[in-house]
Amino acid sequence: MNAVLQAEGLGKRYGKRWALTGCTLDIPEGRIVGLVGPNGAGKTTLLNLAVGQIRPTAGSIRVLDGAPASGPEQLAKVGYVAQDTPTYSSLSIGDHLKLGARLNPRWDDALAHERIRRLGLDLGHKAGKLSGGQRAQLALTLGIAKRPELLILDEPVAALDPLARREFLQGLMEAVAEHSMSVVLSSHLVSDLERTCDYLVVLVDSRVRVAGDVDELLATHHRLSGPRRDTLPEDQHVVSESHTDRQSTFVVRSDGPIHDPAWTVGQIGLEDLVLAYMSTTPRRPTLEAIR
Numbered sequence: 001m002n003a004v005l006q007a008e009g010l011g012k013r014y015g016k017r018w019a020l021t022g023c024t025l026d027i028p029e030g031r032i033v034g035l036v037g038p039n040g041a042g043k044t045t046l047l048n049l050a051v052g053q054i055r056p057t058a059g060s061i062r063v064l065d066g067a068p069a070s071g072p073e074q075l076a077k078v079g080y081v082a083q084d085t086p087t088y089s090s091l092s093i094g095d096h097l098k099l100g101a102r103l104n105p106r107w108d109d110a111l112a113h114e115r116i117r118r119l120g121l122d123l124g125h126k127a128g129k130l131s132g133g134q135r136a137q138l139a140l141t142l143g144i145a146k147r148p149e150l151l152i153l154d155e156p157v158a159a160l161d162p163l164a165r166r167e168f169l170q171g172l173m174e175a176v177a178e179h180s181m182s183v184v185l186s187s188h189l190v191s192d193l194e195r196t197c198d199y200l201v202v203l204v205d206s207r208v209r210v211a212g213d214v215d216e217l218l219a220t221h222h223r224l225s226g227p228r229r230d231t232l233p234e235d236q237h238v239v240s241e242s243h244t245d246r247q248s249t250f251v252v253r254s255d256g257p258i259h260d261p262a263w264t265v266g267q268i269g270l271e272d273l274v275l276a277y278m279s280t281t282p283r284r285p286t287l288e289a290i291r
């Protein structure tokens with residue numbers, strides 16, 4: 001399967017500080033990818049590198065087998081809705097659609113007008129007078145009607161109320177199903193990602209902590225709880241741990257089943273998995289005494 005995004009040792013430094021470092025990723029096509037991580041983890045930096053708005057300090061990145069922003073063909077293949085869902089405040093919605101048609105060789109005008117109609121928006125309405133949610137919907141419409149092979153969205157639902165968020169993500173999933181595009185979506189709202197995404201990338205402290213197919217990640221991560229213990233078998237990769245005087249709880253990554261009768265083994269959801277990776281620093285597979 002072809003990759004929509006391939007990064008090898010990718011890094012971006014601003015002055016002395018690395019915004020992203022040692023990022024190696026291979027994201028397959030046809031996925032809706034959730035990109036999560038705490039504030040300042042490097043998500044926007046990675047997305048800006050993918051669309052060629054900034055250049056890497058280290059390593060390489062290829063998107064749909066081309067260098068980011070390397071020419072008109074590459075630009076036509078990738079759609080980007082930036083974090084602040086930028087629109088031109090003095091232009092009307094209709095003007096935005098005309099601009100989209102003029103600037104994008106694969107522009108789908110019927111799709112754009114149909115989306116605006118379904119959203120109940122008026123073509124004559126100035127973008128500057130739209131609510132945050134309506135502006136996000138306009139930006140998504142422009143992104144989808146461009147008919148990109150890859151649509152990149154940086155926190156597009158942050159300004160939306162829960163119902164609008166659901167409608168936005170529903171619209172996104174319909175567009176993916178109808179037009180077979182890949183999507184990379186950054187968000188802090190893991191419950192939204194759980195409904196929408198089938199591939200997950202967790203960035204923490206400017207590094208990729210985990211990346212992979214959501215079902216596979218959920219099948220290979222387990223919560224172990226039991227009487228307090230300081231060590232686990234060597235083949236179990238500890239993602240996070242917490243202890244009381246009497247009890248230990250671990251989130252571990254393990255390809256095979258866990259048969260140790262000393263532990264109660266439970267499944268974890270996507271939110272717990274993301275939190276487990278976000279709450280700890282990387283550690284060795286074998287747990288050592290932490291009393």
Ligand SMILES: Nc1ncnc2c1ncn2[C@@H]1O[C@H](COP(=O)(O)OP(=O)(O)OP(=O)(O)O)[C@@H](O)[C@H]1O
Nearest residue numbers: 014018019020037038039040041042043044045046
């Ligand atoms: N233009 C810049 N100049 C200097 N530092 C920057 C610049 N852009 C980003 N950074 C720094 O790089 C780090 C990563 O920033 P980035 O915006 O990629 O994080 P993020 O994961 O998108 O955060 P958030 O969830 O808050 O949007 C942060 O420490 C940020 O301060």
